[in-house]
Structures are given as C-alpha cells and as structure tokens.
Amino acid sequence: MYRPPLPLTRDLVLIGGGHTHALVLRKWGMNPLPGARLTVINPAPSAPYSGMLPGFVAGHYRRGDLDIDLVRLARFAGARVILGAVEGLDPDRQEVHVPGRPPVAYDVASVNVGITSDMPALPGFSDHAVPAKPLGSFAARWAEYQSGAGAASVAVIGGGVAGVELIMAMAHALRSANRSARLTLIDNARALTAIGAKAASIIRNAMADLGIDVIEQAAIVEIHADHIRLEDGRQIAAEFVTGAAGAKPYGWMAQSGLDLHDGYITVNSRLQSSNPFVFAVGDCAHLSENPRPKAGVYAVREAPILYGNLRASLGAGKMRPYHPQKDYLKLISLGGKSALAERLGTSLSGPLMWKWKNHIDQNFMNKFRNLPQMKAAELPRDHALGVPEVLGEKPMCGGCGAKIGRRALRSVLSDLPPPDRQDVIPLSGDDAALLLTGGARQVMTSDHLRSFTNDPVLMTRITAIHALGDIWAMGAAPQAATATIILPRMSPALQQRTMSEIMATASDVIRATGAEIVGGHSSMGDEMTIGFTLTGLCENDPIILSGARKGDALILTKPIGSGVIMAAEMAGLANGIWVAEAFRHMVQPQGEAARILFSAHAMTDVTGFGLAGHLQGICGASDCGAVIALDAVPVMAGAVELSASGVRSTIFEDNRAIAPELANGPKADLLFDPQTAGGLLAAVQADDAPGLCADLHAAGYPAAIIGMIDDTPGLKLQS
Known part of the structure; x- marks a missing residue:
C-alpha cells in the first residue's frame, strides 16, 4: 500500500553553527522527527572548532582540519542551510531576521552563536x-x-x-x-x-x-x-x-526581549529562555540555576539534552534537565606538541598530554568528518522490469533541474508541426520564442527547477536567474513573469510561510530586472519545484544562435562546474565552501553582462546541456564549428577535483554524446556538465573581445575568452 510522505507541520530553526548545534544536526540525521522542518542559520558554510586553533597557528594542523562542514552536515540531517549573520530575533512574531531575505519564521528556535x-x-x-x-x-x-x-x-x-x-x-x-x-x-x-x-x-x-x-x-x-x-x-x-x-554577547540579543544576564540569554535547567519556544546553549547562554564558566566542554555535553528537549517542544517526548559537571578537564596547548592537563587542582604536562588532547580533538571532529551511512529504503522484492536501471545508483540530479536528455527533447520537438500563426516566428534551436505583438518584438520562455537546496529563498533566486537567462541571451529586456510553484505536503501555516518567502524573493529578483510578476499557479506534490514563464521585449533585432561568424571569439561570463558540485552535494561528498561558492555564482544576474554583449553575433545561456552542448547549438544553427581553449575555460572551485574523483551529474552521459570526438579528462568532462543559472556564451567580433572582457570584469563578471569560431564543423580542443 502506498504511503505518501508525511506532511511538514512545524519549523525548528537553529541559530548559529556552534558545537552544540553541530552535534544536534548529527543526531537529527540519525533520528529525524517526521513532520519537522529543520533550518540552520550561520554566517559561513563551515564552523571552526576552536579547540584546534592553537594547533593550527603552531603549524600542527592544516586550515581545513579545523572546520565542521555545516553544508554537508545539514544535507545529512535533511536541513536547509541559510548562510547569513542573524541581526534580530523577534519571539513575539516568532521570526529570525537575516539581511537580504524575508524573515525566517519558526515554531521553536535555539541559539548557539557563541560570543563576539x-x-x-x-x-x-x-x-x-x-x-x-x-x-x-x-x-x-x-x-x-x-x-x-x-x-x-x-x-x-x-x-x-x-x-x-x-x-x-x-x-x-x-x-x-x-x-x-x-x-x-x-x-x-x-x-x-x-x-x-x-x-x-x-x-x-x-x-x-x-x-x-x-x-x-x-x-x-x-x-x-x-x-x-x-x-x-x-x-x-x-x-x-x-x-x-574582551568577549561580549552579540548586540541583537539585547533587542530580543528575552531575559538576559550581563547580555547573555538566561536559560533554565531545560535550556529554555524566558520564552519557552526559544532555547539557548553554549557561550551565548547563562545557566540561571547552575552558572558555569564559558567553556566548550559544557556546550558539547548540552547537545543530547538540547536534542531531546527540542523534540519534546515539537511534540515528541518529555523535557529533561541539564546538570553540568562541577569541574572539567582543561587541556592547554603549550606551543609545540606538548600540553598541560588540569582538573581538580591536579596538573600534568608534556608530550603525552598533547597526544591525549589531540586524540580527544580528533575524535570530536571525526564525528563530522565520518558521518554515519544511513540505510537507504530497500526496493520492493517484486517490481516491474527496468526499475533498478532507471533508479540508478545515485540520487536524481537536482543541479541539472532533473532535466531529461537533449536527444529526447529534440526528438519530440522535431515531430511538432511548424507554427501556422504569422505572429509566431520560429527560431532554430533557441529556447525562447519570438512573438510579434502590436508591432513590438516580444520573446517568451519558460523554465523550472526541481529543488536541490532546502532553502526556498535561495532556490527561488537561482531559478529566477536561470529562467531569465533565455531572455538575456536574446538581448531582450525582461517584461513580465508568472510563477509556477509545487510545494511538498505541509500544514497551512507552513504553506503560508514558504509561499511568502518564495514570492517575496521572486518579486525582488524579477523587479530588479525592470519586470513584474503578474500571476502564477501553485499546487502540492512530493517535492518542491519552482518555475517561471517570462516575456521580454526586443528594441533591436534579437540575438539568435544562427549569427556566429568565422573568426568570432567566444566569451563565457561565468565559470562552469555547478552540475558536478550539486551532484556531489546531494551525495554528501562536496566541501561546503565549494557549494557556497557555486551558489554565489548561480545567483549572479546576467542582465548587465547581456547589456555589455549587445553587439554579439550569437549568444546563448549555458544551462542543462553543458558548455559543449550549448556551443554545439550555436555551431549547428550557424553552420560552423568551434575551437575551445580548455585551459582558458573558467571552472568553479572544487569542480575539477570532483570530476577527477568520478562524480557526474545524471545527464552527463547524454550530454557527452553531443561531441564524442572531444578528449576525456577531469576538466574536459566539465564541458558536458549541466549548469544551473549558468553564464552567457557569446560569439563576438574578435577585435572587440578583449575590451568586452575588460568591461565584464569591471562589472563583476569572471568572464573569459575561451575559444573561437571556425568553418570546420564540430567542436575541437585547442592543441
């Protein structure tokens, strides 16, 4: 009997990625609470473990050894990550304020931000x-x-x-x-x-x-x-x-209305503040019933109590009190690989104490480096032929929008009859249609993405930029948009919160381009999907795929690699810093880049079919070929490493078939990596290319000249 996924009914928000919250995320991943949506907010994609800082400064550890990867940890926990510094908490409205986004609503919140x-x-x-x-x-x-x-x-x-x-x-x-x-x-x-x-x-x-x-x-x-x-x-x-x-609490706590002690959030033995739906732990909290000094050991031992009490506050289980130990072992680094240990007035020092301290620190960090492999749901014993092959051995890619292959799409589209209307102008291979409306030239396009991040705000921003790419690539000015939203099953309260976040963000992104959202449609499904249908106006002739000329230089405005990074992130294999950097590229609008490239002979946005696929689209429409200078192609941080380790997006093989003659290799394979909200690829007059690249750099785009158009059909790599 089919059992649909349980609906989401409560929001739990963890403010800060401190040690206690990191341990809570780990425990949550091993035993989540069905129906609860978990969010963690932190300024950076990783949280450093302060216990190893002296060892890093002394040269005993590498920089990366200190980091708890919150992005990877959140993926394990099924949580959404919001990268930003909290600037306010409103317990009355049950909202957390983070710059640059709508308020984050919660039913239960916990604060673990340390001190400043x-x-x-x-x-x-x-x-x-x-x-x-x-x-x-x-x-x-x-x-x-x-x-x-x-x-x-x-x-x-x-x-x-x-x-x-x-x-x-x-x-x-x-x-x-x-x-x-x-x-x-x-x-x-x-x-x-x-x-x-x-x-x-x-x-x-x-x-x-x-x-x-x-x-x-x-x-x-x-x-x-x-x-x-x-x-x-x-x-x-x-x-x-x-x-x-000079340690002090964060200033926004004083504006929260919560009871404070010397600026720190006062909590009871259950780690609750004066508002029962707000908890606080670690250095930012004051234990009113059993005050203790600011020390990481207390924060770590608070984790199981906080985990249980958060679940209880969401409706599962009973509250338990936290009883801090009267004293704790202090392990103090002495510069070299020597340390001092003190407890209850007894002190020991030397290399053995360093080994002990290193052992404790490494064991703590290994909890996050080596996350447990949770058992996947088993395939039913009886099933139709072909199910295992279609499922594959890895989760369906989100970074390519779960896009079907190029061959399937082109095959179906080629079977459709040509348009009969005189005001619909067919364009070979272009993703946007050209319409003649009252004498105006209007382009229309539609795009949607299956969610690959649990943050509706980030997903909306990426999807809007992704959808706008077709408008910008044709040199059009965005005009109007409608939104199509599919939400997973959730309570009416969470529907309202989520739709509010999505539509406020969509309006911000679309309005920033000079366009307006004029409507939309929403429904419920198994997972979140966001899409936009857009129109744009062309004051000049549209820039289409068929205009490339022999000798044109090829300019790419964004690095490639988002597909492999998102595939790795969904599998828990990507470094959170790489993921955050990839998101930063994805949300960069291309409107100003399109304005700079207005004189391009041909232009497209690089999305699901990869750089090679979209360049082949230009070559096919323009009856030409292209030479790619592989060394000049910009790539996102971590993409080559992940490609070398064998990480691939689900439509990689289909994209690879577009140009089987191209050589293989970690970087060459990224030419077939499907991109989300990728850059513009423009064929421009060769003499103009350096100046256009300089203008793009001045506007904040990491653009590069990556090759040239020639008259020999097919794609080639520069030797």
Missing part, C-alpha cells in the same frame, strides 16, 4: 590589528605574516587561557620558521586567573622558554602600525597584533 569581541573598540585596533575570530580572516592574515622574512614582533591582548595558547603557538611557529621574534602577552589585570596556581606556574615557565614577555596590570592606550602604547608610557614593538580578550 569588543576588541575593535580599542583605539587603533580596527586599523592595525586582527581579532582571533572569525577564524577565516585571522588565518589568512597570520599565514601571510608568518611566511614573511626578517625579525618578527607579535603581541596578543588578553591573558586568559585562549590568549596564552595563541601566543605560545605563534612563538613555536616563528621559531620553526627560524625567524627571530619579539613576543608579548598583555593583560590589563593578572594573567591565568582561571586555572590553579600550579598549572599557571607551568604555563608561565613554558612562555619564558619560548621567549614570551608577559606584561600584566597594564592598560593599552592605542595600537599603532608597529607598536602598542601603554598607559604608563611604554611602547611595545608589535607588527602583528591580535586579541583574545
């Missing part, structure tokens, strides 16, 4: 120093400084455990690079007050061995490009200044 720094308020800090968080910018600045030559001068502001770990790691890294260095730790009170006297003594001796000066009870007046000026008049040489002090 007030160091930039220090005079000169913003101009001449770099905070230790966020890790990305700090890592880049430190790598640049560390790789330099000559004597180094470094200062760390803040004498807590984080500060001393950081400066000892820097000292070790500079010593390993054989650079002489002056290193200074500065605190306006006394350093290392959060640990016992014995442990503090061991750390002070380790800093002395590394040549680190410790300045205590000293207020900083101002930071300059090469020194720090103290209140007592001393000037401390420092070219690289960072801060591991």
